Amino acid sequence: ETGVTQTPRHLVMGMTNKKSLKCEQHLGHNAMYWYKQSAKKPLELMFVYSLEERVENNSVPSRFSPECPNSSHLFLHLHTLQPEDSALYLCASSQDGSRSNYGYTFGSGTRLTVV
């Protein structure tokens, strides 16, 4: 356990379903992130929240919708996904953005399969 908890660990959903991924951090960090990790591709930054405000949104399709109700919790709401959205979705947190000497603390990820 890294201090960043993601649920569920595995999710299979149909293209017409609506689901949500949850992330919780217990480290007192003030920034949280969603990353997508696909096979043979680099980790792709999707969303950044700092002090509960979205500070970056890297051209992510609107079928992915983030929510950050407080500094400890981050959600990724999913609807009408495509098979190519199947990937490992990683949540991370950090103190003071990426300038921290310790970088990010990652959760173990949610393995999403869209059928």
Added chain:
Amino acid sequence: GQNIDQPTEMTATEGAIVQINCTYQTSGFNGLFWYQQHAGEAPTFLSYNVLDGLEEKGRFSSFLSRSKGYSYLLLKELQMKDSASYLCAVTAGSYQLTFGKGTKLSVIP
């Protein structure tokens, strides 16, 4: 834009030394991270370099040359448990870490 290159796969023998290279071209640079990721697990922090030179931490060392846009991760006395992917990541802004594709290291007996 950001571009980070590292080898896709490497194989090394238990007890040996292996060097994983990373080259980057970025608009701006604040620092470079190395992460380790075992299959199905979270990436975990290994090292952070912001100044040129070598940072040593036990069996792992990381080197940075900002003028060359180059870093390497050195693993000594390899153990089977070191089999994992090693991710090079560069930070150029306040919040964005940009990652390479990762190097999958296989340690063989």
